[in-house]
Amino acid sequence: MIQNKYKILLVEDESNIRNLVATMLEAANYQTILAGTCSEAKSLYTSYLPDLVILDLGLPDMDGMNLLDFIRRDALTPIIVLSARTNEADKIAALDKGANDYVTKPFGAGELLARVRAALRNARFSTSVGRVSDGRFELNGLEIDYDARRVFVKGEEIKLTQTEYNIVALLSENCGKMMTYAAIIKAIWGGVSQEGSVKKLQVNMANIRKKFGDKPGEQNYFVNELGVGYRMNE
Numbered sequence: 199m200i201q202n203k204y205k206i207l208l209v210e211d212e213s214n215i216r217n218l219v220a221t222m223l224e225a226a227n228y229q230t231i232l233a234g235t236c237s238e239a240k241s242l243y244t245s246y247l248p249d250l251v252i253l254d255l256g257l258p259d260m261d262g263m264n265l266l267d268f269i270r271r272d273a274l275t276p277i278i279v280l281s282a283r284t285n286e287a288d289k290i291a292a293l294d295k296g297a298n299d300y301v302t303k304p305f306g307a308g309e310l311l312a313r314v315r316a317a318l319r320n321a322r323f324s325t326s327v328g329r330v331s332d333g334r335f336e337l338n339g340l341e342i343d344y345d346a347r348r349v350f351v352k353g354e355e356i357k358l359t360q361t362e363y364n365i366v367a368l369l370s371e372n373c374g375k376m377m378t379y380a381a382i383i384k385a386i387w388g389g390v391s392q393e394g395s396v397k398k399l400q401v402n403m404a405n406i407r408k409k410f411g412d413k414p415g416e417q418n419y420f421v422n423e424l425g426v427g428y429r430m431n432e
Contacts, residue, residue, distance in 0.1 A: 204318060207231045207248040209239040209265065210280070211258050215303070219252065219280070222307050223314070236260045240268055248275065250317055255281045255292070263295060270296040276317035280305065286425040293378045293427065300376065300426075316432050320374030335370045337432070340410075340419060342370055351410055361386065362406050365399075369420065369430040378427040403428060 206223055210216040211234045220230045231246050233239035236257045243251070243265075251269065255262035262279070269275055279292045282303045289300045298317050301310055333345040339352040347363055349356045358366065364386050369377060383395045403420065412418035421429045 203229070204250065205229045205231060205246055205248040206314070207233065207239065207243055207246065207251045209233045209236070209251065209257070209262065210254040211235065211256070212254075215254075219310070222311065226311055226314075228314070234258075236262060236265050239265050243269060243275075250276045250278065250314060252278050252280050252314075253297075255279060255283055255288070263292065266292065266295050266297060276320065278310075278313055278317055280310070289423075289426050290378050290380070293376055294381060298375050316374050319432060335373075337370075337373065337430075338419075340370075342367065356409050358406065358409065359402075362402055362409075365402055366406060369428060373430045374432045376421075376423060376427055376429045382427065 206228050208216060208219055208223070208230055210219065210232075213234075216232060216234070220232060223230050231242050231248060233242050234257075236259050239251075239253075239257075242248075251265075253262050253265060257265075262281075266277060266279075269277060276298045277296065278299045278301060279297045280301050280303065281288070281292075283289075284302050292300055298320070299313050301313060333343060335342040335344065341350040342348075343350075344367065347367075349358055349363065349366060365382065368382060368385050379396050379399060383399055386399075387395060403422070407418065407420055410419050412420060419431055421431050423429075
């Protein structure tokens with residue numbers, strides 16, 4: 199097997215969880231860098247420039263959000279929050295600050311590894327030449343021609359309203375990343391997220407999913423985390 203060269207900074211103060219996740223990552227051929235505090239993580243991040251960060255929020259010296267802000271000041275390194283905080287407000291705050299994904303404890307090993315793979319794929323995809331520069335997006339039978347503002351699924355054109363197209367284009371440009379309701383609403387309508395605007399977004403998304411042929415319980419193009427937001431599925 200070809201050795202995976204990806205470096206992952208794991209920031210977790212509970213040694214049993216840190217060791218468990220590190221063992222899991224190393225078994226999947228990732229190189230792990232371990233930190234137990236926010237200040238230690240900042241130093242290691244600067245030294246190693248990891249490909250991905252797995253971040254616990256409840257750190258002993260300061261809140262993990264501090265590290266999130268530190269990284270997002272000048273880098274787009276994928277960040278997966280791994281936290282015992284299950285409150286929707288905490289999830290939304292982390293995602294709005296720039297986290298790519300949010301996994302709650304307890305977690306399944308398979309799920310966490312799948313989210314790591316998705317975040318790394320998305321990071322490669324986002325920086326790959328031609329994704330947006332040649333005006334096209336392609337994924338599992340979905341094709342978007344950004345210049346012509348046309349969308350095709352398995353060769354068949356999907357007729358979208360202007361707003362529906364704008365939502366699909368936004369989600370495709372952030373493919374694999376959970377976009378909060380507030381982030382989508384601000385990008386599409388330029389307003390602050392309110393109950394009425396969230397309902398408007400949900401109605402548009404329901405129409406989009408119907409036009410795309412998404413079916414409940416199947417692996418579809420769009421994933422909805424209730425109370426949080428939407429993600430275009432890889």
